[in-house]
Amino acid sequence: MRLSKPVVSWLYVAPLVLVLIPFFVVPIVVVLIASVFDTDGFGGLIPTFTLSNYLNVFTSTLTFNLYYETIKFTVLTWIFTLLLGFFIAYYLVFHVKNQLLAIGLFLLCTVPFWTSNIIRMISWIPLLGKEGLINTALIKIGLIHEPLGFLLYSSFAVVVAYVHQLTIFMIVPIFNSMVRIDKRVIEAAVDAGASRFDILRLIVIPLSKSGIALGTIFVVAIVMGDFFVTKVMSGGGSASVVGAFYEDIGVLQYPGAAASAVVLTVILMTSVALILRTVDIRKEITS
Amino acid sequence: MISDNPDGIAPKVDEAENHVSRRSFLKVGAAVAGAAAGSGAITGFPTIWAQEIKDIELRHVGVSYSVVKAIGDQASKDLGFKVTMQNLDTSAAINRFITQPNTVDIADLEGWQAKLAAKRGVIQGIEAKKIKEFDNFLPIFTKGELDGHKIPRQGISPYEALYLAKPDATELHDGVTEWLTNVPQVYNADSIGYRPDLVGHTVTEWKDLIDPKFKGKAAILDVPAIGIMDAALTFESAGLITYANKGNMTKKEIDFTCDKLIELKKDGHFRATWTTFDQSVQLMAAGEVVIQSMWSPAVAAVRVKQIPCTYAPVNIKNGKEGYRGWCNGMGLMKHLTGKKLEAAYEYMNWYMSGWQGAFVSRYGYYSPVPSTAKKFMTPAEYAFWYEGKPAPEEVKDPYGVAMEKAGTVRDGGSFTERVTNISCWNTLMDEAAYMNKRWNDFKVA
Numbered sequence A: 001m002r003l004s005k006p007v008v009s010w011l012y013v014a015p016l017v018l019v020l021i022p023f024f025v026v027p028i029v030v031v032l033i034a035s036v037f038d039t040d041g042f043g044g045l046i047p048t049f050t051l052s053n054y055l056n057v058f059t060s061t062l063t064f065n066l067y068y069e070t071i072k073f074t075v076l077t078w079i080f081t082l083l084l085g086f087f088i089a090y091y092l093v094f095h096v097k098n099q100l101l102a103i104g105l106f107l108l109c110t111v112p113f114w115t116s117n118i119i120r121m122i123s124w125i126p127l128l129g130k131e132g133l134i135n136t137a138l139i140k141i142g143l144i145h146e147p148l149g150f151l152l153y154s155s156f157a158v159v160v161a162y163v164h165q166l167t168i169f170m171i172v173p174i175f176n177s178m179v180r181i182d183k184r185v186i187e188a189a190v191d192a193g194a195s196r197f198d199i200l201r202l203i204v205i206p207l208s209k210s211g212i213a214l215g216t217i218f219v220v221a222i223v224m225g226d227f228f229v230t231k232v233m234s235g236g237g238s239a240s241v242v243g244a245f246y247e248d249i250g251v252l253q254y255p256g257a258a259a260s261a262v263v264l265t266v267i268l269m270t271s272v273a274l275i276l277r278t279v280d281i282r283k284e285i286t287s
Numbered sequence B: 001m002i003s004d005n006p007d008g009i010a011p012k013v014d015e016a017e018n019h020v021s022r023r024s025f026l027k028v029g030a031a032v033a034g035a036a037a038g039s040g041a042i043t044g045f046p047t048i049w050a051q052e053i054k055d056i057e058l059r060h061v062g063v064s065y066s067v068v069k070a071i072g073d074q075a076s077k078d079l080g081f082k083v084t085m086q087n088l089d090t091s092a093a094i095n096r097f098i099t100q101p102n103t104v105d106i107a108d109l110e111g112w113q114a115k116l117a118a119k120r121g122v123i124q125g126i127e128a129k130k131i132k133e134f135d136n137f138l139p140i141f142t143k144g145e146l147d148g149h150k151i152p153r154q155g156i157s158p159y160e161a162l163y164l165a166k167p168d169a170t171e172l173h174d175g176v177t178e179w180l181t182n183v184p185q186v187y188n189a190d191s192i193g194y195r196p197d198l199v200g201h202t203v204t205e206w207k208d209l210i211d212p213k214f215k216g217k218a219a220i221l222d223v224p225a226i227g228i229m230d231a232a233l234t235f236e237s238a239g240l241i242t243y244a245n246k247g248n249m250t251k252k253e254i255d256f257t258c259d260k261l262i263e264l265k266k267d268g269h270f271r272a273t274w275t276t277f278d279q280s281v282q283l284m285a286a287g288e289v290v291i292q293s294m295w296s297p298a299v300a301a302v303r304v305k306q307i308p309c310t311y312a313p314v315n316i317k318n319g320k321e322g323y324r325g326w327c328n329g330m331g332l333m334k335h336l337t338g339k340k341l342e343a344a345y346e347y348m349n350w351y352m353s354g355w356q357g358a359f360v361s362r363y364g365y366y367s368p369v370p371s372t373a374k375k376f377m378t379p380a381e382y383a384f385w386y387e388g389k390p391a392p393e394e395v396k397d398p399y400g401v402a403m404e405k406a407g408t409v410r411d412g413g414s415f416t417e418r419v420t421n422i423s424c425w426n427t428l429m430d431e432a433a434y435m436n437k438r439w440n441d442f443k444v445a
Helices: A005-035 A052-059 A061-095 A099-114 A117-122 A133-140 A155-178 A183-191 A196-207 A209-224 A228-233 A241-250 A254-277 A281-286 B011-023 B025-038 B046-053 B069-079 B090-099 B111-119 B132-136 B206-210 B224-237 B251-266 B277-285 B296-304 B338-351 B355-361 B370-375 B379-385 B415-419 B432-444
Strands: B057-062 B082-087 B106-110 B183-194 B218-221 B270-274 B291-294 B323-333 B402-404 B422-425
Touching: A005 A254, A052 A254, A061 A099, A061 A155, A061 A196, A061 A209, A061 A228, A061 A241, A061 A254, A061 B432, A099 A155, A117 A155, A117 A228, A155 A196, A155 A209, A155 A228, A183 A196, A196 A209, A209 A254, A209 A281, A241 A254, A241 B090, A241 B224, A241 B432, B046 B338, B057 B090, B057 B338, B069 B082, B069 B338, B069 B355, B090 B106, B090 B111, B106 B111, B106 B338, B111 B323, B132 B370, B183 B206, B183 B296, B183 B338, B183 B355, B206 B218, B206 B224, B206 B291, B218 B224, B218 B277, B224 B251, B224 B323, B224 B422, B224 B432, B251 B432, B270 B277, B277 B291, B277 B296, B291 B296, B296 B402, B323 B338, B338 B355, B355 B370, B355 B379
Parallel strands: B057 B082, B057 B106, B218 B270, B218 B291, B323 B422
Antiparallel strands: B106 B323, B183 B291, B183 B323
């Protein structure tokens, strides 16, 4: 029996659709509906249509402060994961001559990720604390006399934890696009007298763009959608967009939290769309 | 797992059975297997009660310091049916009770949560006369007083949250009735923990928390609803403001409190804020802070690590200070009927019969029925934990780990001294949404 073409295509997409509808579309619709409802203040939803929840989100300086903090962490994390991810991948692809060794080292990069995110984050605390390893060592060798407070419960600590958690999300896609760069192109460039830096700038970076874009999407979406790392590593000294509406849910303010969630979703989707405009992912993946 | 029993004899039983199978319809396979195994077991005769109840499972859901696995295990052993303890943080718990009431059998409720749960109609009234020890409950809970001392009602006191006019009422009732929202099971009085070696003097007032001497070495609780009360106690103590009701602030009072917190934060006063028991222990034990709002067992946990830590006795004076009290109780979810409901009453009665009371007392909390808890404690333990006397022998925690040396006196003194110095109770204010927003301003500042 031969199935007609549209049927085959539908069968291909069916599994994804079956996952996306109940686990993504339906919840998003529920959140959307809740965001235009009113609340009785005790967790009860009053079905009406109101834009006041959105009005509250947009007219509050809190929203801007929260986005400022969240975007600050996102950008800092992005810069450091990109630098690390790019150069680690670059080293593995272009400097490790033995391909087996390169793959082995690549797998080694993933080893820390066999443990839980939370464990990896929390293990920074005894290292960075006032009586932690770094401060104790610095005091012992006489470099400082008072422990450095900024190491822990600070923006610094938050970024350290994020970079540690998310660098792998940069390494993998960038590595993936770099290995597909035709080595002969680079040889030709060398023969034509290009410097190492020129090769990097004119060949490697442009041809790794899709990997960079994919890694960026991962990092941006994860940092903007997270609140736990910020909460723990800043010692509660900073807040995030998600953290704030999580607190709203804690006091049963569902419509306000829903409106904030919708706004964040829209902002994230816009960011992803903008990133995707810089690169044709479909072409990159299928080529 | 209870089976479905289409031939149920007692109609009440039938109802319960149907309900359970409806709730677990997702576990079709298991339900079918259960039906096969369990059919015929239900006859409705009390003589084979043990037979009938052995398949019952009660899910007791709440915060980790109140819903403790060891207690559930002991209950299962003593009662012959299964009790499962599930832990969630405060806000996840109330959200679960309200949005998925059928996934919970016994909800562990604080006073304000009992108020919300009643309002949302997810709990049913508990018949006071079916609670065996009800007459032996301390009057703190049943009448709002202790030894003639009126228990303050700033915030939501356990007494205020205890009664309903009718089993299906959605509003709390002021005054004694036959119907309860919850059966109080564990409570305590929270204050400040500090390092006596580094602070240098005895702390008896909340204002020490914001003493500039401890700049960069202080922390405060970051659960908005109660953190703001700790802040309020502090600012009141420092003479900055007097609140009409710390448990239900006006917008203006919320603004004052949060602005002051923001000012302190910008000044670098707070090293951190904490949300969980373990975080507070960690902050103190790792030398990050020397003074912070803290819970009594957390102070004990720091001391177990051989680090000196004292729980500040903040007795009420001049209308200021005092502990922030809290109390958790067991609420019956509305879907409980028939045998499962009976089992839930059995469970609550077991809870009040002393084993649990002794267990929680051994880490510094209290039982609402000390008369039964006493039976399960050694005289030495009772003298230390309740009477405020020097420990006649080494004090051990519930799991047998040594906590205090012989001769130690409990911080804050006797039970009566601590409880009568509670000045406000955990709550959710009318202006909770606004308070939460301002608290987030503090967090992000």
